[in-house]
Amino acid sequence: MTVPVRIYTTQYCGYCLRARQLLESKGIDFEEIDVTDDQEMRMKLVEMSGGQRTVPQIWIGGTHVGGYTDLAQLDREGRLDALLQG
Numbered sequence: 001m002t003v004p005v006r007i008y009t010t011q012y013c014g015y016c017l018r019a020r021q022l023l024e025s026k027g028i029d030f031e032e033i034d035v036t037d038d039q040e041m042r043m044k045l046v047e048m049s050g051g052q053r054t055v056p057q058i059w060i061g062g063t064h065v066g067g068y069t070d071l072a073q074l075d076r077e078g079r080l081d082a083l084l085q086g
Contacts, residue, residue, distance in 0.1 A: 003061035003086040005030035008045050012036070015068040016056040022071060028084060060084060 005023060007030050009016035023030050035041045035055065049057045049064055058065040060083050065071055074080040 002028060002084045005084070006033060006059045007031070008033045008035055008041075008055055008057045010034065010036040010055050013055050015054075019056045019058060019068040019071055022068075022075060026081070026084070061086060 005028055007016070007019055007023070009020070009032055011034065020030075020032070033041070035045060045055075045057055046053055049066075052066070054067055056067055058067065058071055063083065065074065065083075071080065074083060
């Protein structure tokens with residue numbers, strides 16, 4: 001069983017698309033929160049992510065992974081699958 005994955009995105013973000021594609025390629029279900037027109041949620045996201053203002057922002061379980069490049073690096077290093085399994 002995999003841990004819950006949340007990804008905060010906007011509709012016009014290429015890195016968001018790549019993050020979704022990477023998770024989908026691994027067969028991972030995830031919750032996507034679109035913050036395109038939600039300034040209140042974007043401000044909350046900056047707080048939750050420790051000041052990050054970019055999307056996507058990705059959480060695996062309670063762990064803040066960061067953005068797409070962080071997710072892809074975890075995958076390249078072979079650490080993503082273990083994180084997804086908890």
